[in-house]
Amino acid sequence: MDILNALVTLANFVLVPALAYGSQLAIGALGVTLIYGILRFSNFAHGDTMAFGTMVTVLVTWGLQAAGVSLGPLPTALLAMPVGIAATALLVLGTDRIVYRFYREQKAKPVILVIVSMGVMFVMNGLVRFIIGPNDQNFTDGERFIISARDFKNMTGLEEGLAIKTSQGITVVTAIIVVALLFWFLNRTRTGKSMRAYSDNEDLALLSGINPERVVAVTWIIVAALATVAGVLYGIDKSFKPFTYFQLLLPIFAAAIVGGLGSPLGAIAGGFVIAFSEVTITYAWKKVAAYMLPESLAPDGLMQMLAVDYKFAVSFVILVIVLLFRPTGLFKGKSV
């Protein structure tokens, strides 16, 4: 019984939240890594692209809610997401046409493109704030919990509760579907294969007749979809506020680099590594230990490795270690 209690505590405070957060990071990092692999620069505007996609979704969701449309127990935002993806795709394609294409034709160095993407980031930043404002927006509806802590306790008779939010369930399921679709697309379809070829060797790809503009356009559309999905999932699970999305850039980049920039599989692994290390290293193991150990050994202290203040230091330390010992990341991406 005690072991069960310990496991449930661990699942409630570590496994479930970290799994959901990791999925959100993974989808975000996939977008960053695709841009890096195919367009060859670190896209600093990614966080704000996520914010833009989520904003459109929020606005459409409000419209649907006002019209009385709902998905029952599921959040209405899922219904609005395709519109968000379409709008974001138009935005990034427009940005590419106006900004990035110019530098691509100049064969500009990646570092110049990085700075350019920062400029784009500030513009998108302002755009989102201009349209929806800098405040927290609430747009979730539907059933809040798959199972709440109290229900779980009543059901199982355990002392500890386990809560699983609907948003967490949706996040994980959506992440699996999105990743499966992406890998199928990259590995099985003609366009996907041409994208990988372009990423591997640009000159060879051009010689074999691959249209670069088409590859770039498809990449942007996929990135727009990934960014919107990641943003909406994050928004449903937590809340939508433009500034938080800008801050998300950091863990997302950490995830992509740890996994190996340019490697989709690495982005997913990196997302979970970052999420789990943030939560587990700062977790206070007192309660779990108290259940697992005999009473005489029960700890007095919190058994916390690092205070929660150092949460962000954890991702940085992992980043530094990976860069020192394995600059290409866990999954042999491109070296940074």
Added chain:
Amino acid sequence: MKKFLLATAATALTAGAAMAASHGETVKLGVILGFTGPIESLTPAMADSAELAMKEINDAGGLLGKMIEPVRADSTCVDAAGATAAAERLITSDGVAAIFGADCSGVTGAILTNVAVPNGIVMVSPSATSPGLSTVEDNGLFFRTAPSDARQGEVLSNILTDKGIKEVAVTYTNNDYGKGLSDSFVAAYEAAGGKVTLNAPHEDGKADYSAEIAALAAAGGEVLAVLGYADQGGKGIIQASLDTGAFDTFMLGDGMYADALVADMGGDLEGSFGAVPWAEGEGTEAFAGIASAAGINPEGAYTGSSYDGAALIALAMAAGGEATSAAAAAKMLEIANAPGELIMPGQLGKALEILAAGGDIDYVGATNVELIGPGEAAGTYREYSFKDGAYVTDSIR
């Protein structure tokens, strides 16, 4: 070189003369608040309230026969260098007699030590609540019409003791305000025999607080004390602990008092409680009347204490018989506290008459001003709890 020196001296002389001339007709008071920055939405109403008090004095014939002229400056709330420069400008180029402000604790301390104390200028802040400002070296020049958070820490501790709660976990917003409040609360609570299982900061503006909640839940406690902001991390913390079932009763500091919080999660907060600086009575109602007439929302944060701050500066100068900081500093406590005729908002003219006749006043104002210790408001707090998704007053402390 000699010519240059001469020219400089001449300029300085004329400038001095010009300043003296302007002093003849008006008394300038600096109004330094964060017109840009994190609390830019609150400051316009605060400045309007302060200027409302100055206008009232002017309408009653002015301060010692001179008109008061407010000069606004931007404290930015967060940038100490910017605030110091703005305050320097107020004193050296505008020649203000005293400063009303600043607002946020950090910049208020910076202006006080860098500008006000070296120049001997009185400062009255309507909203800086950090306990650190009680002990700062101020030469008796710093006053505030907002209570120190040290007092709030005691009030929160008393609420817990009265409820018989022996163990709490504490989380605070990671800045001067949160740190100061949590330090004073933890000190008071432990002195009263309570146990704090964990005192952990949280950052504002994050959306994910699962790591913070995981640590707090492991530490345990009957209640989670949230000393943060209602529209920032504090709300996220509450949401995350409700979601994981970590805590279901919360004690909230003054930054968590917001109508939006009740609207968003009022039902889930049933049984939680907290404290917020509060004033009620004749003075508060009188202020509501004149503020509404002037188009200011009297319920707005710190509007009452702003009106009081400006009124205190002017009345203290009137009591001292000259429009200088030295006079204001000497008389401030005397006019704010008993004995004397009670003065409500809207009666500043009457107060001036009493002072001119050599009488004594006890300024009550919008917030029941009572200056204690190093010149700060004693502060009354409203202890509230949540019932049926709304705020309910339990008592006034």
